[in-house]
Amino acid sequence: MKVKKLIHNAKIVNEGRQFKGAVLIEDDRIAAIYEGDSPSFSIDPSSFTSIDADGALLLPGIIDTHVHFREPGMTHKADIESESRAALAGGVTSVLDMPNVNPPTTTLERWQERMALGAAKSRINYSYYIGATNELSFSNYPPSIPIKLFMGSSTGNMLVDKREALIRIFQYAAEHDVPVVAHCEDTPRINERMAEAKQRWGDDPAVEHHSWIRDEEACYRSSSLAAQMARETGARLHIAHITTARELELLGGNVTGEVCVPHLLFTNDDYTTLGTRIKCNPAIKTRKDREALRKALADGTLLTIGTDHAPHLLSEKQGGCQSAVSGMPMIQFSLVSMLGLVDEGVLSIERMVDAMCHQPAMLFGIQERGFIRKGYKADLVLVQPKNWKLGIEDIFSKCGWSPLEGNNFHWQVKQTYVNGKLAFDNGEIYDTVRGEALIMK
Secondary structure: OOOEEEEEEEEEEEOOEEEEEEEEEEOOEEEEEEEOOOOOOOOOHHHOEEEEOOOOEEEEOEEEEEEOOOOOOOOOOOOHHHHHHHHHHOOEEEEEEOOOOOOOOOOHHHHHHHHHHHHHHOOOEEEEOEEOOOOOOOOOOOOOOOEEEEOOOOOOOOEOOOHHHHHHHHHHHHHHOOOEEEEOOOHHHHHHHHHHHHHHHOOOOOHHHHHHHOOHHHHHHHHHHHHHHHHHHOOOEEEOOOOOOHHHHHOEOOEEEEEEHHHHHOOHHHHHHHHHHHOOOOOOOOHHHHHHHHHHHHOOOOOEEEOOEOOOOHHHHOOOOOOOOOOEOOHHHHHHHHHHHHHOOOOOHHHHHHHHHHHHHHHOOEOOOOOOOOOOEOOEEEEEEEEEEOOHHHOOOOOOOOOOOOOEEEEEEEEEEEOOEEEEEOOEEOOOOOOOEOOEO
């Protein structure tokens, strides 16, 4: 017998529209979508569980294509179990996890091992990137696996700085129509600026200088080279975590861009109060850059929103530009933060859903997810208007902190459904729910 649930009295936001309606779930899929205040049902009301949304927003589950769950190799600060729980609390139902773990995901065997870890531990849907290297051979790789290309400093051996290797990677991507997601920063420029910074400000320059070291020029040199190679080969390039207004001119055609939540929220002025908590790579830039990113997101120039969720222990965030590690946890509060930008008039809620749900699914060929459509997997999130202040006790990430602590939010995730099952409900995680491997064409 099919397990049926009806979420009704909801404000549905999907595919450029808002409307009051209901969604019927049968087992793991969306069976029907009803529009209006009092939809007529052709099924016996006693045969399904009725869930009154009480006017809350009903959205497709968020797809975050830029996370670092740290497993294997760095589980002292995060792991698949802890970070997928944080994702559920934030309305995120699917992720693509980055390859810079230990050992790095640079072979098919390691990719398969990580997929097995996801199957055993993840509470949300999952897949993993293959990390490109100067020596990487793509023989026998399933062509649906997306490629992460570090054209700037990275962990392990994943810095690709040989032109012949870059050409080979882009040509493979073009041949198989698989997107290349690139971290674009120019390592020689960064090294030169760090050496100069140490001469000026000491061996461990204060974090206020991080944006000076990893500056606009470092980003543009690398991203412009990546864009040139994509256009020469015809490969699809998605530039990760764009941070500067200047890089926006590179976008168009087969070159698309991602903006990450920290770069939409913070500016380099915030180092004064938040310090190394907002130290990340590429660095937070100026207010002018942030405003340009927000405008480009609103008009669709920037295609997707990610988090670059990168947990570290606070003890690892101590020091300055040299010693404090880069990265911050963000996945649990990405949706409520972006709804805050909607409230401020920065972007429409339809564009927000497009950038966090629809476009990630289409860009990576993720099958049957990212939309509220009949027959699709029932990955859904209910978000209710509620004023609340983020305290440390609210944080699900293993690292136990957030740069957003003390912030006041006006939206709260009420429920998250993964493959038709209620996985998060008003602060409670249902431990029986597991995610599935993402199917990508």
